[in-house]
Structures are given as C-alpha cells and as structure tokens.
Amino acid sequence: MLSEVRAQLAIDLNCLPEDFGGDGFVFCEAKENPGRRLFLRSERHFEMLTMGGAVIVSAAPDILPYLCEQLDGKNRDEAFSMPFVRGVGHYFLPDNNLSLLSMSDGFDVEVLERDDILELYGLYPDFKNALGYDENHPRPDILATLARVDANVVGMAGASADCEMLWQIGIDVYPEYRDRGIAAMLTNRLAIEILERGKIPYYGTSYSNVASQRVAHRAGFKPAWVCTYQGSFEGVLTSPTG
Numbered sequence: 196m197l198s199e200v201r202a203q204l205a206i207d208l209n210c211l212p213e214d215f216g217g218d219g220f221v222f223c224e225a226k227e228n229p230g231r232r233l234f235l236r237s238e239r240h241f242e243m244l245t246m247g248g249a250v251i252v253s254a255a256p257d258i259l260p261y262l263c264e265q266l267d268g269k270n271r272d273e274a275f276s277m278p279f280v281r282g283v284g285h286y287f288l289p290d291n292n293l294s295l296l297s298m299s300d301g302f303d304v305e306v307l308e309r310d311d312i313l314e315l316y317g318l319y320p321d322f323k324n325a326l327g328y329d330e331n332h333p334r335p336d337i338l339a340t341l342a343r344v345d346a347n348v349v350g351m352a353g354a355s356a357d358c359e360m361l362w363q364i365g366i367d368v369y370p371e372y373r374d375r376g377i378a379a380m381l382t383n384r385l386a387i388e389i390l391e392r393g394k395i396p397y398y399g400t401s402y403s404n405v406a407s408q409r410v411a412h413r414a415g416f417k418p419a420w421v422c423t424y425q426g427s428f429e430g431v432l433t434s435p436t437g
Contacts, residue, residue: 196288196289196291196395197288197419198212199360199395200288200361200395200397200419200420201215201246203230203232203358203360203361204244204246204251204420206228206229206230206231207228207231207232207242207253208223208225208242208244208251208253209223209224209225209226209228209253210223210251210253214249214251215245215246215248215249215251216246216248216249217248217249218248218249219249219250220249220250220251220252220266220274221249221250221251221252222252222254222259222262222263223251223252223253223254224253224254224255224256224259225240225241225242225253225254225255230358230359231358232334232357232358232361233333233334233357233358234334234357238255239254239255239257239258239426239428240253240254240255241253241254241255241258241262241279241423241425241426241428242254242422242423242424243274243275243280243422243423244420244421244422244423245271245275245420245421245422246419246420247420250266250271250274252266254426258426258428261428262279265277265279275421275423278427279426279427279428280423280426281423281425281426281427282401282423282424282425283401283402283421283422283423283424284399284400284401284402284421284422284423284424285399285400285401285402285408285418285421286397286398286399286418286419286420286421286422287397287398287399287411287416287417287418287419288395288396288397288398288416288417288419289386289390289396289415289416289417290415290416290417292415293383293386293387293390293415294415295383295384295387296376296379296380296383296384296413296414296415297380298342298377298380299375299376299377299380301344302342302343302344302349302377303342303343303344304340304341304342304343304380304381304384305340305341305343306338306339306340306384306385306388307338307339307340307341308337308338309335309336309337309338311339312326312336312337312338312339312353313330313336315339315351316328316330319348319351321367321369322351322353322367323367324353324365324366324367325339325351325352325353325365325366325367326339326351326353326365327353327355332355334355334356334357334363335355335356336353336354336355337354337355337356337362338353338354338362338385338388338389338392339351339352339353339354339385340352340381340384340385340388341381342368342372342377342380342381344372349368349369349372349377350366350367350368350369350372350377350378350381351366351367351368351381352364352365352366352367352378352381352382352384352385353365353366353385354385354389354396356394360394360395361394361395361397362389362394362395362396362397363396363397363398363399364382364385364386364389364396364397364398366378366381366382366407366410368381376413378410378414379410379413379414380414382398382410382411382414382416383413383414383415386398386414386415386416397419398410398411398414398416402421
C-alpha cells in the first residue's frame with residue numbers, strides 16, 4: 196500500500212518515489228503530470244509534504260527559488276512553521292490489520308454505489324464533508340456508507356475517487372448523534388469496502404481538527420504523511436530575494 200501511495204504522491208509532486216525515504220529537502224517544479232490527483236491549483240502552486248523522511252517541496256517555477264532560499268538550513272519542523280505556510284493537513288492510511296467495527300444498537304448501515312449517491316444530493320444537502328454534490332466533479336463521489344435511525348439518515352461517510360488508486364474518505368454526523376462511535380464505524384466500513392474493490396482508502400484532516408483525527412484512529416487508520424495545502428506569497432517575485 197505504501198509503495199502505491201509513494202508512486203502516486205511522486206506523480207502529484209513531480210518527484211521520485213524513492214525521494215520520500217531520503218533526508219533533507221527535495222525541490223521540484225510543479226507539473227501537470229498525467230494521473231495526478233485532480234485538486235485545483237493556483238498559478239503559484241505550492242505543496243510541501245513529508246512521510247517522515249525527506250521534505251518534498253513542489254512549487255510553481257516563479258516561487259521555487261524563493262522557497263529554496265527560505266528553507267536553506269531549516270529542519271522539518273521549522274519548514275512547516277514558515278510564515279508562507281497557510282494550512283497543514285494530516286493524512287492517514289488504514290492499518291494492515293484493519294477489521295470491521297460493530298455498529299451500536301439501534302443503527303442500520305447501508306452501502307451505496309455512485310448511481311445511488313447521486314440521488315442523495317437533493318435529499319441530504321448537509322453532508323458537505325462526505326459528498327461533493329457535483330455530478331460532473333473531476334474527483335467524483337464513488338462510494339458511501341450511511342447510518343439510519345428509524346429510516347432517518349443521521350451520518351454519512353463518502354469516498355471521492357481522487358485518482359485511479361486513491362479514494363479519499365470524508366465523514367459527517369449530525370451533532371445530536373455524535374460521540375456514539377458512528378463516525379468511526381462508517382469510516383471503517385467504507386475503508387473495508389474500498390479495499391475490497393482493489394483501491395486504497397485514505398483519510399485527511401487539518402492539524403487542528405483533533406476530533407477528526409480521533410475518528411481516523413478509532414476507525415483503524417494510522418498517520419502516513421503531512422502536507423501543506425495552501426501557501427501565501429504576496430509580494431514574492433521570481434528572484435530568490437523576493
């Protein structure tokens with residue numbers, strides 16, 4: 196699984212899979228490589244990622260010299276605390292010993308394929324972490340698990356096909372039904388369904404969202420990488436000194 200993930204992240208960042216296991220910094224010019232995960236990119240795209248070894252810095256060519264200068268002599272922790280970093284996400288992969296969690300009494304669970312998911316858009320507009328609500332989205336909603344109480348939907352986990360192999364899980368539970376293990380159970384069940392289809396489930400959340408990170412751990416996921424998802428470079432020019 197890690198080999199597949201490294202290969203995909205290498206496509207995304209325009210580096211080599213073996214770069215992740217090295218040390219120090221690896222600087223790469225961002226490119227629209229075929230097969231990359233289809234997240235939107237700005238003209239000054241910036242992404243910085245580590246799986247625990249090297250820090251891979253992928254950026255638009257006009258800001259890459261600036262980043263090389265700013266990160267010179269820095270360590271990994273200092274890099275992710277730089278002033279231009281505007282968001283850090285934690286990403287999780289399922290444990291090798293992932294097993295199915297049991298659902299609390301009184302809740303029914305349902306697994307939905309893409310065609311059935313599309314029918315949910317107009318019925319349940321509040322599950323914005325689980326669903327993309329766009330039939331033509333480049334990263335389509337592809338699979339979902341939902342929990343019902345007396346036929347009423349109270350929580351939903353959805354998977355978006357971010358690329359051929361990696362499907363990302365998002366989760367929403369109505370506030371009055373939280374702290375009952377529903378989020379972890381739905382995430383866990385969805386991860387198993389994804390694995391059974393020969394794909395790799397992954398789970399992402401911000402560094403400050405402790406509740407979401409707890410869901411990942413309870414669902415049977417473990418930390419896999421950390422990545423910036425936004426940068427701020429106002430006033431930075433093409434020269435290394437800005």
